[in-house]
Amino acid sequence: MRIGLLIIAIICLQLTGPQPLLAADNYTYYGTEDNAPILPRAIQNIEISGLKKTQPRTVLRELPFSVGDTWQESDKATGERRLRNTGLFAEAIITPPDRDGLVHIWVRDRWSLFVLPEASRSDIGKTSAGIAATEHNMWGLNHNVRLATREETGKNFTGVKGTSFSGSYLWRRINDGPLSLSFSGNTGQRVFDTFQNGQLYSQYREQNVSWATQLSMAHGPVPGEGWGSLLGFSSSLSSFTLMSGPPSTTVIAKHRNAIQAGVTYQLIDDNITWLTGTSFNYTWDIAHRGLGSNLNVYRQTSSFSSHIPILDTGSTFDFRISGGGATGSVAQDGLFDIGDGRGLRGYLPGELQGTYYVYSNLEGRIPIKPGSNFQLVGFTDVGQIWNLGRRALDKSVIVGVGAGARLTLRWLVNGTFRTDASYGLATSNWRFYFGTSQAF
Template sequence: MRGWQETIIGAWLLLAAMGTTGLPMTCSAEETIIQSIRIIGLERTRERVVLRQLPFAAGDVWREDFAETGERWLRNLGLFSEVHITPPDASGVVVVQVHERWSLWILPQLSRRDNGASSAGLALDEYNLWGLNHHLRLAYKKDTGKNFSSINGTSYEAGYDWARILDSKLSLHLSVGRGKSIFDSYNAGLLVAEYLQHRNQLAVLFDYALGPVPGEGWGISLGYALDHLRYQLLSGPAQPDVLPSRRHQILAGINYRQIDDRITWISGTAFDYQLSIAHSTLGSTLNVYRQTGSLRAYLPLFGHNTLNLRLNAGVATGDVLRDGLFDLGNRNGIRGYFPGEVQTKSYALGTIEGRFLLRPDSNVQWVAFSDVGYLPNGRLAVKQKRWFIGAGTGLRWTLRWLVRGTLRADAAYGLVTRRWRFYLGTGQAF
């Protein structure tokens, strides 16, 4: 009996020693330790951009969902046209293979309205500056009078987005703008006065990801903005709500993303809420409070075709001047209407849009859509209506090799104005 007791005590001491020294008590045959990560295909992007976007690191135990999750998170960066993650081999090496997209845009910008008012400009966007997924934007615009016949004002803007400062979950967005541009004042959708607007603006915004990586799960934002405006009347009677102002604003927001961006199609859900507060205690000449919210759902139908739903709302209260109104008539708002036709202090907007690839492997989409907007007070909108409906169709041509390389053409009919509107641009409406 004593010998058996000594054997049992010895076994317990051995097990205890193994536990305290970190030696494995058991080893599952299915567990694989990631020894290293090998990245193939990088040309301009730094390895750290890929490594910080993965759900695993060297030393972790491999899980079956790592490959799918890692591929989705890397695709959502927008920098790669192809992403493949291979599970660990016999040596524990995980291979991440990517194909980079060209990240530099130089895009001419032209616009013309029904009354002939036109503008021309040029924008430069680099979406992978320093190979760190930083975004630099430089742009200028000239208001070129009626049918590009003169130069009435020139404005400049610049922006810089620093993604994941020091590889953290914190990102910085900085934007500045300065210059002169034409400001049209509308009443019930009709142009009543034209001003030359002088503007200086600066905004600093920080985003922090509450999820595992930015753009996945919940996030919050906080910032500050300065916007100084003054006006010179060019034509028409002076308007009582077109006044010089200083807006010093606190910016805050919350957002949610659960998206899978496949370049030519997208699935998932997204939500945004933004609040800006301009108050005299901040040095502002106006007390204005603006809130906007947006809920979007991208639902797979069959193949790579999707049904896309959007519900937006906004409200502005306080000292709301003409330049502080929501202007919903545009290619990303209520299509079928032009700027100035659907202006309001509060609104609700819903969209249903079908996106259909011409072939399963095509990079061209046919799009059919309908936008419906409701204004609690339609006094400022065309024909002083409260309900606005626009419906139409369009095409999207996506260049897989180019970051944000979707070119867009839409034709939409506005039921209130009974007119067709045509839009050219880049990106989706939402």
């Protein structure tokens, strides 16, 4: 009987075949840990190292994850990009959660106090010199404080014709939320130039007191990523005293109160020495007697910019399209002026003034070697501005072409220094510009 049962058991095993291995015996070998897929893991803790001045909450509020979340493969790239975009860190590295669910973040603070001498010289109109001190990381919370003074001088910086003082404060992310609030003010005297057909016409001494406030709201996950909106109010009281030249009927004492509203979009990856991504903004500014102004002026401005990588070395093709218009009782000091180092290069302030404008900037930015802090730049700026229907400089189109260089100090907030040389085809003159950060 027992022999019969044994024979039956052997026959059953032969018919069913070998049994599969248990799940615990199945495994896949990966050559390196980087090749292995990241399995969903709960984040148990977040550890931050490398902070010198910045508060931990300033880091945590920018992250796409928090304790208790399940780690996503995109969290590393998104988190590092957002931390770089604050401008506070020379480096930001995030490691996925380990076996204990610990996410480690390593950052390196940049120096945030920036004291910069400022000067401008023009062969038409005024020259000026001053100094500005900016703290980009007040309280370690990425708040911004700026104090500046400027002296308006005669030709080649001789004589003092006016002194002004200005200050501003930007409170980023109130209570770590989507709202930010800014205040600014200015008082003192400055030289105000009037121009006709791009030539100096007269000079005034302007006495001015002004202030402004603006509330902005991020509609994306963090400020500066996705859509945003803004609402502001400004007030300015100005009087003018003729210093030289004939009087101008468009220079009037004014009390200008205005409201501002706008919408923004931004998706930028700030790689410290180069940018990729796009940004857009549209702003509407209304000054009206109903707000206490002695004139009615309606202004609209808009711009779109894009930074497109063309090589893996950090080279980019960058372009911007800008436009604006003003209607109503537009006084001389309310004209748009697009001739400068951040507008249409190759021209001086005063040469391109008007009530309607459109222009485009095209740039190629090429590092001298991959990962270099030094870039060479070639650019072409094309546009036009109209005043009372008349084109600037009696040209159908205004063009500036030139080249420049950018040097970025990674350890310094806003540490990109810019120099450009541009030739204005409409005036056959070279203009030279020095400043900080990219032109756009």
